[in-house]
Amino acid sequence: MSFVRTLPIRVAPVSGEALDSWVEAIAHRTDTYLNDLLPALGFLPRHEGLSPARWDWSGMPTDLELESIASATGITAGQVHRMTLRPYDQRALVLNPHSRRVDQRLLWGRARGSRYCPVCLAESGGRWQVSWRLGWSFACLVHNRLLADDCPGCLRPQRMRPHSGYGIPIPGRCANTTRGSDKHPRCHHDLTSAPSLPFPAESPVIQAQHLLATCIDTGRADFGIYAADPQPARVALADIRALAARFLMVASRPADLMSDTCLTRDMPAEIVTRIPTQERTSRFPDRPGASAPPGAPSTAAAVLVALNILNQPAFAEAGQRMRTLVEAVSRVSPQAALTVSTWGADISPLLKSVHLAAALHRRPLSEQLRHRAVTSAPESHPPTRARRPNAPARSPLSPGRAGGYGQPPRKARSTRSCVRPCPRCS
Ligand SMILES: [Zn+2]
Ligand SMILES: [Zn+2]
Incomplete structure (x- = not known):
């Protein structure tokens, strides 16, 4: 009343x-x-x-x-x-x-x-x-x-x-x-x-904003890696934030680090040149992007980097694109590049799978198979115990093994420390 x-x-x-x-x-x-x-x-x-x-x-x-x-x-x-x-x-x-x-x-x-x-x-x-x-x-x-x-x-x-x-x-x-x-x-x-920068409707900047707006309006993410297993908008935005924050961490460092990577290769030059230099002298240089970036150009740049990874139809492709970001992050913080669990408590198992796919490419083929990197959603597996001498070998290629090659991929599960190499494979 x-x-x-x-x-x-x-x-x-x-x-x-x-x-x-x-x-x-x-x-x-x-x-x-x-x-x-x-x-x-x-x-x-x-x-x-x-x-x-x-x-x-x-x-x-x-x-x-x-x-x-x-x-x-x-x-x-x-x-x-x-x-x-x-x-x-x-x-x-x-x-x-x-x-x-x-x-x-x-x-x-x-x-x-x-x-x-x-x-x-x-x-x-x-x-x-x-x-x-x-x-x-x-x-x-x-x-x-x-x-x-x-x-x-x-x-x-x-x-x-x-x-x-x-x-x-x-x-x-x-x-x-x-x-x-x-x-x-x-x-x-x-x-x-106030001056504002125009873009063609087909520009990746405008398309990225369209994707975010659709995701937020519907409350659901079904693009890229989420297409087969749609997630609430909040989950996908947490993943975008986690990736975007890593990009901003790299961008906050000396300019030559950015120029050594190809993170901004496909980004409109007007955006790249407008990432404010004052953000490179942040009071919190280790955590830029933990909260909303202050500028629209840096927000757009960070979202573009994140969507360049997450908006891929397959985990392998997404992992391949994430590799560039992980390698750049490793030059700033090797530990941050190694353990995706520190990228945010609310990131999804799907992003952890992408990170695993990005990290596995330099591991031996046997380990890639153990993590099922050939499937659409790699998972972490703890090191297995020593096999009994006469026990038949089990391989992800073995018929009937769920998630093995040729089998329908499993949905990703929660992972821990998914890229730390196990002692047995090192
Ligand atoms: Zn004023
Ligand atoms: Zn307007």
């Missing part, structure tokens, strides 16, 4: 719009401070250890708040729900039900900040898409161009904190303060003037 009154002036949301953008548009239309408008929509002041300026009321509103907003504005609670991050929970990010914030440690979740398409802002009158808040969004699929990261005026990212409660929002204008405090004037630079 809602206790709010219907607003006298209504503003219809645009398709895909974020809740904060829509509320700001209402505030602009009614010439109202957010501090006055939010209670009228049913939002109660909520501090809970956060300063009011950092209270993100738009990401994960409660069911009661959804109903209150719907009652006050005349749209359905379902429409309001789709303007929040809640539909993306467990698909493209993980929401913490207690803090009601995005978990930055998982799935490249962005707790704050948003990229944007300047052309979309110009065409919609400054209305923001909720999907731009995802760490996975780096390109606009309407205008086929890279999303902008910063305001061209103050050179700072957008929506790092909610709009001030004591100002009338101006859609399409930068709401950052000029000196980092609410007491200082706003930047108010025209965001529609």
